[in-house]
Amino acid sequence: MDFLVIDDEKSIRDATCMLIDDEGHYAEPVVNSAGALARLKEEKYDAILLDLNLGPENGLDLLDLLVKHHPQVPVVMFTAQGTVKIAVEAVRRGALDFLEKPFTREEFRAVLARLTRFRQMSQRIETLEKEVKEVRQQSGPEPRFDFETPVMKSVMDVLMRAARAPAAILILGESGTGKSVVAKAIHQQSHLKDKPFVTVSCPALSKELLQSDLFGHVKGAFTGAIRDTWGKIKQAEGGTLFLDEIGELPLEIQPQLLRLLQEREYERVGETVTRKADVRIIAATNRDLKESVRNRTFREDLFFRLNVISVEMPPLRHRQSDLLRIADYYTEHFAAQVGRKLHGVSEAAKRRIANYSWPGNLRELRNAIERAVILANTDQLEADDFPTEVHGGNSSAGSSSGGAQGMSNSNGLDFSAWQGMTLQQIEEAYIKQTLETAGSLAEAAVILGIDQATLYRKRKKMGLDGKAAH
Numbered sequence: 001m002d003f004l005v006i007d008d009e010k011s012i013r014d015a016t017c018m019l020i021d022d023e024g025h026y027a028e029p030v031v032n033s034a035g036a037l038a039r040l041k042e043e044k045y046d047a048i049l050l051d052l053n054l055g056p057e058n059g060l061d062l063l064d065l066l067v068k069h070h071p072q073v074p075v076v077m078f079t080a081q082g083t084v085k086i087a088v089e090a091v092r093r094g095a096l097d098f099l100e101k102p103f104t105r106e107e108f109r110a111v112l113a114r115l116t117r118f119r120q121m122s123q124r125i126e127t128l129e130k131e132v133k134e135v136r137q138q139s140g141p142e143p144r145f146d147f148e149t150p151v152m153k154s155v156m157d158v159l160m161r162a163a164r165a166p167a168a169i170l171i172l173g174e175s176g177t178g179k180s181v182v183a184k185a186i187h188q189q190s191h192l193k194d195k196p197f198v199t200v201s202c203p204a205l206s207k208e209l210l211q212s213d214l215f216g217h218v219k220g221a222f223t224g225a226i227r228d229t230w231g232k233i234k235q236a237e238g239g240t241l242f243l244d245e246i247g248e249l250p251l252e253i254q255p256q257l258l259r260l261l262q263e264r265e266y267e268r269v270g271e272t273v274t275r276k277a278d279v280r281i282i283a284a285t286n287r288d289l290k291e292s293v294r295n296r297t298f299r300e301d302l303f304f305r306l307n308v309i310s311v312e313m314p315p316l317r318h319r320q321s322d323l324l325r326i327a328d329y330y331t332e333h334f335a336a337q338v339g340r341k342l343h344g345v346s347e348a349a350k351r352r353i354a355n356y357s358w359p360g361n362l363r364e365l366r367n368a369i370e371r372a373v374i375l376a377n378t379d380q381l382e383a384d385d386f387p388t389e390v391h392g393g394n395s396s397a398g399s400s401s402g403g404a405q406g407m408s409n410s411n412g413l414d415f416s417a418w419q420g421m422t423l424q425q426i427e428e429a430y431i432k433q434t435l436e437t438a439g440s441l442a443e444a445a446v447i448l449g450i451d452q453a454t455l456y457r458k459r460k461k462m463g464l465d466g467k468a469a470h
């Protein structure tokens with residue numbers, strides 16, 4: 001296990017770290033809250049040992065912060081003799097256990113055993129959460145590629161032919177047009193389909209973390225690099241590396257990516273050994289990369305290297321021949337999911353769907369249909385079952401359910417807090433709240449059911465950067 005030991009007394013810090021080391025674990029010492037919080041931002045620990053009396057600071061105050069922002073990391077309090085009452089208070093406030101100083105090896109081992117059980121349980125929960133996420137994703141509508149819009153037909157034709165070649169592929173297009181979905185489809189169509197498909201979400205991480213996420217690092221490469229780590233390039237070995245939101249790739253990392261594309265070579269952070277990469281690269285962005293090249297936020301040589309085979313996913317508003325077919329398909333899927341018998345979309349609703357611009361593209365359509373299926377009062381989706389911006393009227397979704405406005409509808413959803421708010425305001429409020437309560441950006445993205453790159457962009461657009469999920 002990796003421990004963070006927070007104690008202002010050097011002798012206790014050193015002795016505890018040595019003991020942890022002796023027991024075959026790793027310990028990192030810090031002297032105060034600032035040091036502890038800084039380390040926790042950069043590194044993952046399995047447990048924290050925290051002194052109740054941190055010099056001028058109160059260990060209980062730091063405990064509150066740790067419990068709030070790092071609830072998954074168990075905290076054991078060091079307490080002086082005769083402070084059992086306060087130790088009990090610490091446990092009440094969220095500490096897992098306490099150790100009275102000075103403690104023996106046996107007493108420490110007893111705490112270690114408890115921490116090990118806690119860790120096993122946490123790992124089990126993590127595995128279950130992953131399984132739930134996978135099941136949820138699988139329960140989404142299966143992607144369909146039987147498009148009728150000529151431009152989509154030719155996009156798919158280019159992509160499926162390119163799938164079998166080793167060249168990099170660049171997928172452009174607005175958010176929600178299906179770039180990630182199509183990247184996965186290319187992989188599945190290729191000779192690499194039995195090999196890994198690994199996604200790197202370029203904007204989701206800081207420059208340093210992204211570098212290490214991609215290339216890996218060696219122990220000691222930077223503060224907190226406590227062991228050698230392989231990056232996503234290695235994970236994707238023999239398969240496809242999907243660089244989502246490549247337009248957000250920091251300039252400093254761009255030369256390394258260029259080298260990866262040209263020479264198929266890279267080095268882990270902090271290492272001089274050059275390694276060969278055996279990956280096929282697919283990149284996607286909703287940015288105008290030519291514009292980024294013009295304003296020097298994206299290297300021209302990298303752009304040319306990526307742009308060998310590039311396609312532009314057209315926005316949904318330009319895919320009129322497919323729009324209603326996809327809407328029908330989603331309706332069928334979500335109706336089956338909630339066990340409802342629905343006869344598609346009414347003529348009036350179809351007209352609305354066709355006339356709306358769908359700025360969020362397929363993602364927005366999918367969400368609108370899922371919502372409409374839940375709210376529909378009749379055996380067809382009516383215009384009123386769609387959000388106001390789609391059906392163009394003033395009536396709220398709540399009123400279309402036939403119940404009293406602002407009350408829970410027959411499906412048990414409470415819309416009272418949403419009265420008078422636009423869908424955009426509701427979305428913003430929900431994202432803000434989730435960012436405040438989630439433990440990380442990744443966790444917030446899972447809760448919201450969107451990918452990290454999308455959440456990152458929305459957070460930026462809404463000016464919620466300060467509300468970073470920790």
Ligand SMILES: Nc1ncnc2c1ncn2[C@@H]1O[C@H](COP(=O)(O)OP(=O)(O)OP(=O)(O)O)[C@@H](O)[C@H]1O
Nearest residue numbers: 143144174175176177178179180181362363366454
């Ligand atoms: N071919 C498809 N068939 C059915 N649904 C699709 C298809 N492509 C995309 N979708 C729906 O649209 C959603 C968004 O797709 P995707 O994440 O691939 O878009 P994107 O362009 O990568 O978005 P972003 O730029 O925000 O990451 C998917 O979760 C899925 O629900």
